[in-house]
Amino acid sequence: MKPCTHLCALGLFPLLIAGCRDREITSYRVPKERDAPPAAASTAHADATAATPAAPSGGSGGAMADTAVATAGGANLTWVAPAHWQAKPGSAMRKGTYAVTGDGGAAAELAITAFPGDVGGDVANVNRWRGQIQLPPLPDAEATRSITRFDYNSLKIGFVEMAGTSGGQPTRITGAIVPYQGATWFFKFLGPDALVAKEKAAFLEFLKTIKPPTSTP
Amino acid sequence: MNATLRSLRDLFVSPQLSVVLLVLGMLLIFAATLDQVNLGIWAVQEKYFRSFVIYTRLGSVAVPVFPGGYTIGGLLLINLVAAHVYRFSFTARKAGIQLTHAGLILLLVGELLTGLWQExxxxxxxxxxTRNYAESYRDNELVVVDTTDAQFDDVVTIPERRLAGQAPLQHPKLPFRVVPKAYYPNSVLQARPADATHRPGGQVSLATTGLGERVLAAPQPITYRQDERNLPSAYVELVAADRSLGTYLVSTGLVMPQVFEYGGRQWKIALRVKRAYKxxxxxxxxxxxxxxxxxxxxxxxxxxxxxxxxxxxxxxxxxxxxxxxxxxxxxxxxxxxxxxxxxxxxxxxxxNPSWLLPYIACALMTLGLIVQFCFHLVGFVGKRRPVAAIKTTPA
Known part of the structure; x- marks a missing residue:
């Protein structure tokens, strides 16, 4: 082999290795994990098994080494949406978005967001949603009374329902406020009054599927 | 040496190639910097710098448009080494240039090794x-685990990117093949309609067993945000010699693995974040x-x-x-x-075993430039001294 061929081989060999890395099927043996009970597919419920889309990567992926920072939203809640809700691409502020269409092309949307802290507290949040559909704010005691409390999957869920107008059209919000690990999650189902009222049962069932994630064995 | 090899050598040795590659490198960095707005830092690194060719999509066709970082860096490395072997002479007067080039070579090699070895x-x-493994920030893997043993799990891991192909995947430790049927780099999970395989959005569920009978994956656009990760899903069929074991939906969104039995052994299948056991x-x-x-x-x-x-x-x-x-x-x-x-x-x-190389490379280049500068300075002063003497004589 000539020197220049040597040179080519020398230069290209590691590049070829680089091109093939991370493509191999591998195997290994590990001790069983004690804290990872497997669940049989035949007995596991769908609502016990799903995580949110585009889950935060742990918050530290872009963090500088040696710089301790709190994760963007902590661990994500998990849920399973009803089959007829159409998942939409997430946006910068959203943990999830679902579109629901009704008769005559009516369209409602479920927006799922999460923010650190209590975001002003339940009363402020309820009145913020009321303001979005042209309703006057409620006094503290009345706003608190308007929240129905559920305990699902170790989460304390505050459910509210309100009907007002938006753009002159009758509009309804069914929403849930879920405190979780120092953050507050908002599930706001907003749309035409009739459609959101019709979807209330599905929304309440959906709330039962919300749960904290568990570790993957 | 025949004519073809000679012309190839001349190409690799030529300084024109160095200039072209440096210009291409600058254009690559410029384009990558602009595209970072759309793709984020990790995707840009993979697309522009840790690739041989950069593709763009015209409709459904991937068209190569520019050489990637591996190609440009690799050719630059060959060009530099070849120039030293064939063109440069090792003399004391050129020591500075040699050192500077050695530093540059080390820098290129260091980047390559970092790409290969860094975890x-x-x-x-x-x-x-208690944990004996760490998890990747970005990569995922399909695992098929033999859980029959009371003390140990035998794990077969298939990198996520292998699921993108339709080729059957086989491993000596698996008594069945894993056949990817569909793969979504990002997805959301939804309850599957009980009476149909199709849902209103048009997504099709291919699962015939396991959790996929109740949940389906709907594809979503890939997210490039640094504080988010995609939720990949795939439908994989397990095919044994005698029969199909069914098509499973696997997803990093499915928190628990799915279990099944075959050949008198207990198995577990899951798509999860890539692990590195210690x-x-x-x-x-x-x-x-x-x-x-x-x-x-x-x-x-x-x-x-x-x-x-x-x-x-x-x-x-x-x-x-x-x-x-x-x-x-x-x-x-x-x-x-x-x-x-x-x-x-x-x-x-x-x-990162090669973390020291960039420091050594920079030190070598600095030393080389200083040596070269000193040689020129000494030579310049040597030439200037007689002139100065002439000028001072009249005074």
């Missing part, structure tokens, strides 16, 4: 929890988040960890805090983050 994982531990285990004893008295201003974060090897050679407590990482078995564990409950710590686990 960057994270280890998330809640107080009292021959030792870490237990988080205590995470501490100190604040300045009377304020919420962070003062210190620390994780008290118990490090233990199975053979008992190491069993000790270590304290990891800012600027005081744990260095063990070639890995460095940094205090990187924590959960808001302040009971869960996140450690960044890094291995």
């Amino acid at each position: 960057d994982y994270n280890l998330r531990l809640t107080e009292g929890e 021959p030792y285990a870490l237990t988080l004893l205590k995470f501490t988040f100190d604040r300045y008295a009377g304020t919420e201003i962070p003062k210190n974060f620390s994780s008290r960890i118990r490090l233990k090897t199975p053979d008992g050679r190491d069993d000790r407590e270590v304290l990891i805090y800012m600027n005081n990482p744990l260095r063990y078995a070639g890995l460095t564990f940094y205090q990187s983050g924590f959960e808001r409950d302040e009971r869960t710590t996140i450690l960044q686990v890094v291995r």
